Amino acid sequence: KAQRIIGISGSLRKDSFNRHVLAAATEFTETDVTLHTYDLAAIPLFNGDLEDGGDPASVADFKRAIAESDGLFIVTPEYHHGMPGVLKNAIDWAGSDANHNVLKDMPAAMIGASPTMFGTAFSQQQLKQSLVAAGASVMQQPSVFIAHANKKIDENGVITNEDTKAMITSSLRAFSEWIDHKQT
Numbered sequence: 749k750a751q752r753i754i755g756i757s758g759s760l761r762k763d764s765f766n767r768h769v770l771a772a773a774t775e776f777t778e779t780d781v782t783l784h785t786y787d788l789a790a791i792p793l794f795n796g797d798l799e800d801g802g803d804p805a806s807v808a809d810f811k812r813a814i815a816e817s818d819g820l821f822i823v824t825p826e827y828h829h830g831m832p833g834v835l836k837n838a839i840d841w842a843g844s845d846a847n848h849n850v851l852k853d854m855p856a857a858m859i860g861a862s863p864t865m866f867g868t869a870f871s872q873q874q875l876k877q878s879l880v881a882a883g884a885s886v887m888q889q890p891s892v893f894i895a896h897a898n899k900k901i902d903e904n905g906v907i908t909n910e911d912t913k914a915m916i917t918s919s920l921r922a923f924s925e926w927i928d929h930k931q932t
């Protein structure tokens with residue numbers, strides 16, 4: 749069965765390593781799997797008052813995009829040993845029960861890139877916790893940490909390291925198979 753996966757980057761930066769990884773992931777998808785990227789830039793800061801009478805338009809659009817997907821694929825950087833506020837904010841909106849929690853039972857997987865040697869391990873740990881708390885179903889394996897990303901992605905955003913390309917492809921393939929497995 750054809751699958752539609754929504755892909756988000758935890759970094760809004762134009763030349764973000766993580767944005768480049770997400771862009772590369774869209775090219776690597778197989779014919780029956782489409783990865784649609786969704787930009788978090790328009791999502792306002794979470795404020796429960798804004799949920800009264802329905803979500804703000806940008807949030808409603810984001811939540812609809814998740815709800816219409818078979819899975820959520822997140823590519824995240826790490827800030828101060830945690831996930832970016834941008835990403836946590838998006839999860840708080842998407843997983844809020846006030847209107848509709850679109851993360852409930854949603855298959856989710858993550859990868860991340862950072863110039864340091866730990867490659868977003870702390871960030872991903874935190875991200876997993878929040879996704880689980882929101883009711884998402886989080887794929888646990890394989891873990892993909894793209895460490896020393898500055899040596900694997902060039903200034904044009906091209907992934908120059910073959911192992912890294914293979915890791916991105918295999919994580920998406922594993923996610924797609926894992927979603928299929930859950931649905932049978």
Ligand code: FNR
Nearest residue numbers: 759761764765766767825826827828829862863864
């Ligand atoms: C960082 N960076 C970083 N890296 C890391 O591996 N662990 C960390 O705890 C942090 N902390 C951190 C805090 C803040 C505020 C910034 C701006 C950066 C470095 C970070 O990995 C690097 O800037 C990446 O390039 C960010 O990802 P994108 O934007 O390239 O996708």
